[in-house]
Amino acid sequence: MPGTTRSGARGTTGTARGRRVRAHLVGIGGGHPDQITVQAVAKLREVDVFLVADKGSSVGDLAQARAEILRRHVPGEPTVIQVPDPERDRKPGDYGTAVLDWHDARARAYEEVLAQLDPSSTIGFLVWGDPALYDSTIRVVERLGIDFDVTPGISSVSMLAAAHRLVLNRIGGPIVITTGRALLDDVKAGADNVVVMLDGHLTCRSLVGDGRWSIHWGANLGTDDEQLVAGPLDDCIGEIEQVRAQLKAEHGWVMDTYLLRR
Incomplete structure (x- = not known):
């Protein structure tokens, strides 16, 4: 935002500086129209042009x-402009650097579009879940040097808890929200009540056989294709693998989240 220095905004694009373009980053939950908040609807109606990352036909x-x-x-x-989404290195030697490089590439792609728009435009980004939780849109838009605001959405964490009728935290206890990449390190450090996101490999399989873990799993939460599985991890993992594979075969994608408890 103007006048603010952000230490994480590596490689900020410069040509957008001084523009009057403004952006609304709007959380849209799991994608069902009924999950949009009243505040989000108001923001969507202020937008002149929506920029949407084009990830190809597999996520139609x-x-x-x-x-x-x-x-x-x-x-x-x-007005919706599809912006080709840059490829990301999925097997990097340095994960953090690879993600930052991807953010820079995304920012450059959006900057090319901004250069062709009326500088007084309000642009909109539809953000899955909540923009503040394991999503890159805020970091990417920071690099554009334009003013923006963020409207929260219903996160997959909230949808998971509601679908399973759960209170995420134990009484007076903590809850760890982590990624599949970090799960085993967090468990080793003592985490025993963990929500796991961004786990395309079902890292929880490494905990099968321990006998002390339960799982509440949900995929494509908030959509017509929502799937839920719950029970002891050792007993449920086979069903989860099967349901997950079926969803991906049918739709080309799957977004899942789960709670592990010991």
Whole structure:
């Protein structure tokens, strides 16, 4: 934001500096139109142009979900620009550097589009879940040097708890929210009540056989294809693997989150 120095904004693009372009980053939950908050609807209706990362045909259902949200909540025919999403190194030697490089590449792609827009435009980004939780959009938009605001959305963590009718924390106890990449290190450090996100490899399989873990798992939460599995980890892991594989085969993608407890 203007006048603010952000230590994490590596490689900030410069040509957008001084623009009057403003961006709304709007959390849209799991993609169902009913999950959009009243505040989010108001922000969507202020947008002149929506910028959407184009991840290819394999995630067509996600594009349809975004389109349905706009159809339901934004009058008329909103302008949507598909921006090709840069490839990310999935097997980097340095994970942190690879992610920062990807953020820079995304920012450059958006900057090319901004250069062609009316400088007084309000642009919009539809962000899955909540923009503040394991999502890169805020970091990418910071690099553009434009003013922006953030509207929270319903996160997959909240949807998981609601779907399973859970209180995430034990009485007076902590809850760790982590990634599949970090799960085993967190468990080794003593975490025993853990929400896991971004785990495309079901790292929890490494804990099978311990006998002390339970799991509450959810995939494509908040959509018509939502799937839930709960019980002892040792007993449930096979069903979770099967359901997950079926969802990916049918839709080309799967977004899952789970709670592990010991």
